[in-house]
């Protein structure tokens with residue numbers, strides 16, 4: 008792209024569209040596809056993209072009001088909202104975006120390396136960047152921008168100043184890769200590996216490999232691991248050796264691979280050695296796990312193929328760092344929220360992190376603590392001016408710059424409230440907690456500034472036991488659940504009981520962002536907390552106590568009404584309160600659970616009452632299934648559905664307006680899809696848990712309870728461990744003490760071998776009784792060290808299994824994790 012952007016006519020042609028409305032003539036530089044992430048910037052164009060459930064065309068009017076002046080649309084009907092703007096009409100906006108990116112890519116002279124495979128793509132990409140950036144100016148895809156929309160956005164960042172690009176490509180279903188290949192046009196490819204992820208859309212592993220291989224159709228070189236037989240065979244069946252050279256490595260001693268690599272553990276990590284192009288070579292890697300070794304082998308072969316010297320490779324490998332894939336979000340001191348990204352320092356990742364900060368509503372004051380950018384290759388003057396513009400356009404109130412570069416360019420930040428420090432120590436020496444009360448704070452620094460020290464002091468990480476909540480998995484689970492619903496069916500998510508232990512605000516904010524229609528809480532105070540934190544979407548309260556009606560009305564919370572007593576009392580409160588009528592309510596019908604709800608016999612009287620009442624309006628009518636999870640109760644479920652239908656018909660006769668009907672909870676969605684009606688109420692499945700194997704495969708656990716070993720000791724035979732030691736050890740036993748006990752929500756019933764934890768990949772049983780704040784684990788022969796991480800539940804230690812061991816259900820396990828366990832939120 009020319010430095011100043013593309014001229015409108017050129018842009019229109021590249022996107023394959025027609026300019027149907029003309030506004031200000033200004034070059035186009037930035038692309039926006041997600042209306043929620045808008046920052047007012049000159050030369051920004053909005054692509055109104057349609058997805059299964061949403062349509063960017065809905066937001067064009069709003070974006071025009073917020074200053075966007077260029078639009079690419081496919082529904083001509085919205086053009087009349089866009090007076091004064093440039094409007095480009097295309098037949099499909101997603102295709103247009105891809106065309107544009109392809110045309111932009113085609114103008115780039117340098118080589119493009121594309122990476123695909125099931126796992127390791129991001130790490131290989133980031134490591135190659137770390138290895139190459141001292142020698143070349145490299146563009147790499149930001150974070151995981153690897154999809155049908157992410158890839159074009161990545162390619163769009165290419166500038167003539169780059170020497171090369173590394174682009175990550177991922178697919179979730181058949182048919183997607185050819186589109187990506189056409190845009191990326193890579194000269195070199197790396198196929199990381201093939202695994203089970205996303206298998207559901209593919210009939211067979213070969214189909215999945217072949218789909219991915221579309222990416223390399225025009226490539227000159229493809230690098231892969233020959234130990235993956237399926238990948239090797241698919242590549243050889245497909246590619247003509249005279250046009251594409253297939254470069255393989257092996258760590259399983261396959262001498263026919265181009266590069267047969269020997270791996271040996273060392274005290275510091277792993278030594279890799281092998282013969283390439285007739286010369287013996289070796290390199291040290293500071294990692295030991297098999298995934299890191301595999302990723303490193305790909306990088307090594309790529310560098311050798313590109314002709315890098317052994318010395319350059321060795322010095323690059325010595326500096327490889329672990330890749331933090333996520334932004335961490337934690338509760339900070341004095342009511343603040345901290346977003347921590349202490350490992351990355353390029354411009355695009357700063358932009359993404361600022362976007363994440365921007366959507367936080369808990370506090371109204373936004374603060375960014377940012378270090379000098381390194382590794383950008385851009386002249387400092389230009390770079391810091393751009394940074395200042397970015398900070399301003401993101402509505403940051405306080406900017407804190409750390410590093411000599413930022414100190415020297417303070418003048419660009421005039422007009423903002425600022426502070427500058429020469430280094431991290433300087434910042435910490437002048438640190439006062441009170442300066443950071445009730446703010447949303449971004450901590451974003453290059454690795455060498457060690458900003459994790461700043462994040463730690465802001466978040467008061469004191470306890471070693473944490474519950475990690477992966478918010479991107481909430482989104483993935485939501486997408487999966489939505490894929491099971493008819494497009495018009497709405498979703499209500501249950502965030503009661505602190506969102507099943509996950510943290511009500513953070514989960515609610517994520518759901519609000521992803522367009523869920525309704526939230527539900529158990530009690531009014533839970534809803535009030537969400538409102539005070541800035542959640543604006545509709546919230547239903549399941550168990551509104553009479554004493555809280557006034558507060559509910561003030562906070563626009565919608566009650567579930569389950570009896571005449573509650574209905575009359577609520578109407579009385581409305582008459583007395585100074586609020587708008589009609590007020591939204593939800594009716595609960597008892598169809599067989601026999602808990603709360605109107606009985607079938609009461610429905611007629613209920614209808615009569617409501618038909619003549621102007622104070623309330625029924626938004627929805629619902630009932631709750633007592634046994635949706637099991638065939639044992641299917642007869643009951645169908646009976647409940649029939650009764651519910653009868654109640655609905657009776658109400659419809661009397662009410663003159665429409666209302667929503669809903670019956671299904673998570674297991675109901677899976678097992679009884681015929682009862683989706685207008686809305687479903689999702690709880691457990693959103694948090695990634697299901698008792699049903701078929702559905703469990705598609706869900707990802709959101710919560711992970713982890714701690715670390717405080718002390719290791721050897722206990723001789725004949726002794727016992729902990730309080731009231733019933734078990735006498737028969738052999739010498741290695742015991743790990745971990746700082747988690749029943750006061751943290753680790754049930755005491757798991758003691759004495761009933762439950763397990765995961766340490767160094769091994770399942771290990773609890774030893775003795777679980778104490779209030781501590782527990783002991785038998786780790787004999789596991790090769791543990793003090794400080795090792797311990798998973799109590801998560802990906803490998805299933806909550807379902809833990810619940811079964813305890814004779815309970817996962818709901819109880821999740822909601823028992825005590826509030827003293829710190830929650831740490833991860834973003835994708």
Ligand SMILES: *Cc1c(COP(=O)(O)O)cnc(C)c1O
Pocket residue numbers: 501549631671672673674688689690691692
């Ligand atoms: C908790 C709850 C749900 C959600 O149930 P899951 O099994 O977690 O999906 C749905 N409806 C009502 C009324 C609930 O109380």
